[in-house]
Amino acid sequence: MKNYKCIYAILDSNVNGSDHKPDIMGLDSSSVYFVGYRNISAAISDVNRDTIKISSDIAFSYEKIIENLWVKYNLLPMRFGSVVKSNANIIEILKRNYANFIDNLKKVENKSEFGLKILWDMNKTDFNTEKTFNLDNYKKLKKLNKNSIYRNYLIDKLKQHKSEDSFMKKIDDIIEEIHSPLKRLSYLYKVKKIVTPKIILNATYLVKNDMKDEFIQKIRQIKEEKKNIQFLLTGPWPSYNFVKISIK
Amino acid sequence: MNDDKIILKSESIDEIAEELEKVENALPNRINADPEKVEHGLAKLVLTLIELIRKLMEKQAMRRIESDSLTEEEIERLGETLMKLENKMDELKEIFGLKDEDLNLNLGPLGDLM
Numbered sequence: 018m019k020n021y022k023c024i025y026a027i028l029d030s031n032v033n034g035s036d037h038k039p040d041i042m043g044l045d046s047s048s049v050y051f052v053g054y055r056n057i058s059a060a061i062s063d064v065n066r067d068t069i070k071i072s073s074d075i076a077f078s079y080e081k082i083i084e085n086l087w088v089k090y091n092l093l094p095m096r097f098g099s100v101v102k103s104n105a106n107i108i109e110i111l112k113r114n115y116a117n118f119i120d121n122l123k124k125v126e127n128k129s130e131f132g133l134k135i136l137w138d139m140n141k142t143d144f145n146t147e148k149t150f151n152l153d154n155y156k157k158l159k160k161l162n163k164n165s166i167y168r169n170y171l172i173d174k175l176k177q178h179k180s181e182d183s184f185m186k187k188i189d190d191i192i193e194e195i196h197s198p199l200k201r202l203s204y205l206y207k208v209k210k211i212v213t214p215k216i217i218l219n220a221t222y223l224v225k226n227d228m229k230d231e232f233i234q235k236i237r238q239i240k241e242e243k244k245n246i247q248f249l250l251t252g253p254w255p256s257y258n259f260v261k262i263s264i265k
Numbered sequence: 266m267n268d269d270k271i272i273l274k275s276e277s278i279d280e281i282a283e284e285l286e287k288v289e290n291a292l293p294n295r296i297n298a299d300p301e302k303v304e305h306g307l308a309k310l311v312l313t314l315i316e317l318i319r320k321l322m323e324k325q326a327m328r329r330i331e332s333d334s335l336t337e338e339e340i341e342r343l344g345e346t347l348m349k350l351e352n353k354m355d356e357l358k359e360i361f362g363l364k365d366e367d368l369n370l371n372l373g374p375l376g377d378l379m
Binding site: 131136155156157158160161165166167168170171174175178233236237240246247248249250251252254 | 270271272273274275323324326327330331333335336337340341343344345347348
């Protein structure tokens with residue numbers, strides 16, 4: 018029995034209340050419709066709670082529904098699994114979070130999100146500092162007894178430390194070269210460094226729609242210049258990463 | 266992810282997919298509650314934290330040597346301390362059957378702890 022309401026997104030216009038249907042199929046083969054409060058609405062469909070299980074197929078379907086809505090409306094995507102019992106609950110959520118929803122809707126209006134992942138294989142670069150290491154730079158360490166195992170241990174550690182520093186410097190330089198021009202073209206951005214030993218940058222950018230082409234073109238240009246680095250650019254997405262609301 | 270959402274990709278996309286799988290499959294490490302293995306799980310967690318602190322100490326020590334803020338005696342004592350600490354960690358890893366790569370925590374999308 019479909020006695021629950023699955024919420025897909027919050028929209029920035031009250032689209033004629035629950036009578037209006039945007040001709041989009043929701044989960045559980047029920048049509049999506051709107052429940053409104055003032056000038057905002059929730060896009061929902063009726064579901065059987067037992068069918069909303071965590072699986073990649075359902076998560077993809079959920080994402081697709083949000084995408085279909087996003088083509089027509091400015092929206093805040095809701096977290097997968099946002100299910101309530103009645104339309105009254107939804108109106109209560111819209112009322113209690115109204116100001117927050119409005120602020121965030123303004124923030125993401127006419128903007129798209131892009132995801133950028135950069136892979137770089139550190140094993141293809143030599144960070145061995147053996148040749149450049151100069152013990153003369155560490156006079157006190159050099160003065161210690163040459164047969165001291167602790168002296169030799171510290172020398173090895175210093176070389177290792179120097180090599181790690183040049184590795185981090187190289188990564189910072191690559192990130193800077195890629196991220197700097199992109200941040201100038203984006204409205205907001207989030208950057209994570211070294212997600213796995215190979216993914217050295219995982220970034221999301223919120224870009225104004227009239228800057229989208231320039232943003233993509235810039236990444237194409239950077240990719241052409243950096244042949245030894247791998248790129249994965251995805252989008253445009255609704256703003257999944259730039260909306261942070263704790264629903265009251 | 267739908268292919269129509271990929272705007273631009275490098276030729277060796279398989280490598281990217283492989284790496285992404287590592288992130289997506291990353292579940293937070295938990296202590297194994299199996300009574301037979303709980304000691305191992307706990308040791309792994311505790312040694313990971315000790316290793317993190319040891320590495321931070323090592324970094325700090327290298328900076329102190331580089332900045333020339335230690336006397337010769339202090340440098341020698343530092344070398345002794347760090348070496349003994351590393352040897353002790355190696356012993357503990359051997360006792361609990363852990364390798365260097367075991368001493369880490371996957372923080373999901375944030376990457377590895379070390």
